Amino acid sequence: MKVGNNAGQPEFILFRKKRSLLIAILILVILISILMVYEDSLFGKQQNKNEITEAMEITPLFHPVDNIEPEEGLDFSNAEILNNVLNHENVYKIKGSSAALGTAYYYFVKKTDDSYELLCSTYAMSINEVDIDGDGMAEIAADVYSVSPNVYIYAIQNGNVAYADLQESARADYVEFDAQAGVFLSHIKVNGEDRTYLLNLVMNN
Structure with missing residues (x-):
């Protein structure tokens, strides 16, 4: 075997x-x-x-402000006092409560009778004071979000506070403010390609 x-x-x-x-x-x-x-x-x-394709010059389209009503119990003793904002030497900035649309921000000026007058208010993800037109007075840039990222700017127009929707003005898919660089960026899809434009804002007062 x-x-x-x-x-x-x-x-x-x-x-x-x-x-x-x-x-x-x-x-x-x-x-x-x-x-x-x-x-x-x-x-x-x-x-x-955010690779910038080219610069785009636009004139923001301003609208009358639609302020949110101030909350009860705002503490003016904890307000941030800003110099030279919206054509006022002293502006009181108060951060309010948060909601789905962001955090409430209020800007007040103090009147001669020691009462406070609301300049503007908005909900924003973040907010910055920026001298857009270089006149020594800062405007307000608010990062907002509804369907897509956007920026509202608040400025003095014809003696009154008005706001501009930069996504509307630039006809962009979305707009953002780069606070570190101090620039506004517009994002537009062209032939399926995302392009980023540096926004140069021409302010008409």
Whole structure:
């Protein structure tokens, strides 16, 4: 009777296991490499999101303000006192409560009888005072969000506070204010490509 030789089988089985392990490691390395390339691609797209295509000059279209009513119990002792905002030397900025549309911000001026008059108020994700037209008096830039990111600016027009919707004025998909750089950016999709424009605002007082 012929008996088969099984002496080499354990080594063969061990070789197969090692080979399977090496193949699994190789597949894992390939998958990690593909993932890294994909993440780099996404990161590159994110980096290029604010790559400015060109400058765009617009004249904001202003509307009468529709202020939100001041909350009860606003603490003027904790107000931030701002200089040279909306044609006033001293403006009292108060941060109110938060809601779905953002945080309420109120801007007041103090009258001669020590009462306070509301200049403007709005809900915003963030808000900044910026001298847009370089006249030494700051306007207000409010980052707002409804369907898409947008910026409202508040300025003096014909002696009164008015606001402009920059998404409307620039006919953009969305608009943002880069507070660190102090610039307004408009994002518009052209032939399926997202383009970013530096907004130069021409203010007519």
